[in-house]
Amino acid sequence: MNVSLYIAKRYLRSKSSNNAINFITYIALIGVILGSASLFVVLSGFAGLKDFTLEFSSIVDPDLKAEVASGKSFILTDEDISKLNNLENIALYSKIIEERVLITSDEKKTLATIKGVDEHFQKVVNIESEIDYGSWLDQKSNQIVVGWGIANNLSVGVLDFTKPIDIYVPKPGKKQITSTSNAFNTVRSVNVGVFYINEKLNDNYIYTSIDLAKKLLNYKPNQISALEFKLKEGADIEATKQNIKNVLGDKVVVKNRAQLNDALYKMLNTEYLAVYLIFTLVLIIAFFNVIGSLIMMMLDKKQSLNTLFNMGIHLKDVRKIFFYQGSLMSIVGGFIGVVLGLILISNQIYGPDFLKIYITPTLPYPVKIKMINLFLVFLTISVLGIVASKIASARITKSLIKNI
Structure with missing residues (x-):
C-alpha cells in the first residue's frame, strides 16, 4: 500500500478541527470547479461561434477551387476538360470568370466584383438557398443577382425595368484614351434576385451568366478565371487536389475550403488561443487558493506529521502526502467542473427554450461540444494542480515538522 496516498485521501475526506482551514479548503475546491467549468463553457461557446461564422463564410465556397496562378485568366483546353471529366472523385465543376467592375443605376454607382458562372454553379454550391428576394438567373440572358449591400447602394429592386443597371469594364489596350465612351465595355442588365450571405459578399459581389461576363471582358470561348469543384461524398480532398493540379499544371493554384478563407481561419484560431490563455491565467490565480489551502493544512497537521516522521517515514514521503492531496483536489475539482460545464452546454443545445441564452429573440447562442476541449480543460487543470x-x-522541511 502507498502510505502517502492513503493518508492524502484521508486528509482530503476528513474535516480539520479548525473551521478556518475547512473554509479555505472549500473555497479552493470551489475555485477549481468553477474555473474548469468556465473554461470548458467558454471554449465550447467559441467552438460553436467559430462554426457559426464559418458556416456563413463558406456557403458559397466550393469543396475545391482552381484559381489562376498569375494574371487574371487562363485557357481551359478541350484536353483539360476531358481529363477533368475522367477524375473519379469529382461530382461536378463550374467554370468561373471574376473581375472588378463599375455598376451604375440612374445617378448612383458603386464598384463590385462580377462573377460569371455557368449552369452547373448552383449545383456546386447551394447559392439558391441564400436568395432572399427574386430567383436565380437564366444563363441565356443579361440577368444578374446582387447582394443586399449593392442593392441598397444602388436602390434597385427585383425585375425593376424602369431602373436599368449598366456594368462597365475598362477596355484592354495601351493607346491613349481619346473618348470616355470608347474607354469601357458596357452591358445593360436587369436584376432578378437579391442574396444575403455575409457582409463581405453582400457589399461586393454580383452574379451573372458566364457568357455575359465573357462578352463584357472580351474573353475567348475557352478563357476563364477559375474552376470550382464539388467532390463526391467520401472523396479524398488532398488526393483530388493533386489530381486536378496534375491535369491543369502550373497555371492554377488549387485550394480547399479552409485555404479559401485562410485569413478568417487564422483570425479565429488566434482568438481561440487568446481566450484559452486568458482563462488559463484566471485558473492560475485560482490555484493560489489550492497552495494556500495545502500550507494551512500542513500547519494544522504538524503534530501528526511529527509522529509519522518519528515512526520512520522519510521527509519525501511526508511531502508526497500533500502533493497527492493537492493533485487529487485538483483532479476531482476539474472533473466536477467539466461535468458541470457539460450540463450547461448540453442544456444550451438540447434543453428547453426558456433555459437557453439567446443572441437575438430567435437565435440561441451557438455552442459545440468537442472532445478536444474536454481533454484540453482536464489536462490544463491537472497540470496546474x-x-x-x-x-x-516543497515547503515541508524537517524544522517545520519538528518545531512543535
Whole structure:
C-alpha cells in the first residue's frame, strides 16, 4: 500500500478541527470547479461561434477551387476538360470568370466584383438557398443577382425595368484614351434576385451568366478565371487536389475550403488561443487558493506529521502526502467542473427554450461540444494542480515538522 496516498485521501475526506482551514479548503475546491467549468463553457461557446461564422463564410465556397496562378485568366483546353471529366472523385465543376467592375443605376454607382458562372454553379454550391428576394438567373440572358449591400447602394429592386443597371469594364489596350465612351465595355442588365450571405459578399459581389461576363471582358470561348469543384461524398480532398493540379499544371493554384478563407481561419484560431490563455491565467490565480489551502493544512497537521516522521517515514514521503492531496483536489475539482460545464452546454443545445441564452429573440447562442476541449480543460487543470501541489509540498522541511 502507498502510505502517502492513503493518508492524502484521508486528509482530503476528513474535516480539520479548525473551521478556518475547512473554509479555505472549500473555497479552493470551489475555485477549481468553477474555473474548469468556465473554461470548458467558454471554449465550447467559441467552438460553436467559430462554426457559426464559418458556416456563413463558406456557403458559397466550393469543396475545391482552381484559381489562376498569375494574371487574371487562363485557357481551359478541350484536353483539360476531358481529363477533368475522367477524375473519379469529382461530382461536378463550374467554370468561373471574376473581375472588378463599375455598376451604375440612374445617378448612383458603386464598384463590385462580377462573377460569371455557368449552369452547373448552383449545383456546386447551394447559392439558391441564400436568395432572399427574386430567383436565380437564366444563363441565356443579361440577368444578374446582387447582394443586399449593392442593392441598397444602388436602390434597385427585383425585375425593376424602369431602373436599368449598366456594368462597365475598362477596355484592354495601351493607346491613349481619346473618348470616355470608347474607354469601357458596357452591358445593360436587369436584376432578378437579391442574396444575403455575409457582409463581405453582400457589399461586393454580383452574379451573372458566364457568357455575359465573357462578352463584357472580351474573353475567348475557352478563357476563364477559375474552376470550382464539388467532390463526391467520401472523396479524398488532398488526393483530388493533386489530381486536378496534375491535369491543369502550373497555371492554377488549387485550394480547399479552409485555404479559401485562410485569413478568417487564422483570425479565429488566434482568438481561440487568446481566450484559452486568458482563462488559463484566471485558473492560475485560482490555484493560489489550492497552495494556500495545502500550507494551512500542513500547519494544522504538524503534530501528526511529527509522529509519522518519528515512526520512520522519510521527509519525501511526508511531502508526497500533500502533493497527492493537492493533485487529487485538483483532479476531482476539474472533473466536477467539466461535468458541470457539460450540463450547461448540453442544456444550451438540447434543453428547453426558456433555459437557453439567446443572441437575438430567435437565435440561441451557438455552442459545440468537442472532445478536444474536454481533454484540453482536464489536462490544463491537472497540470496546474500538479504544479501547485509541488510548490506547496516543497515547503515541508524537517524544522517545520519538528518545531512543535
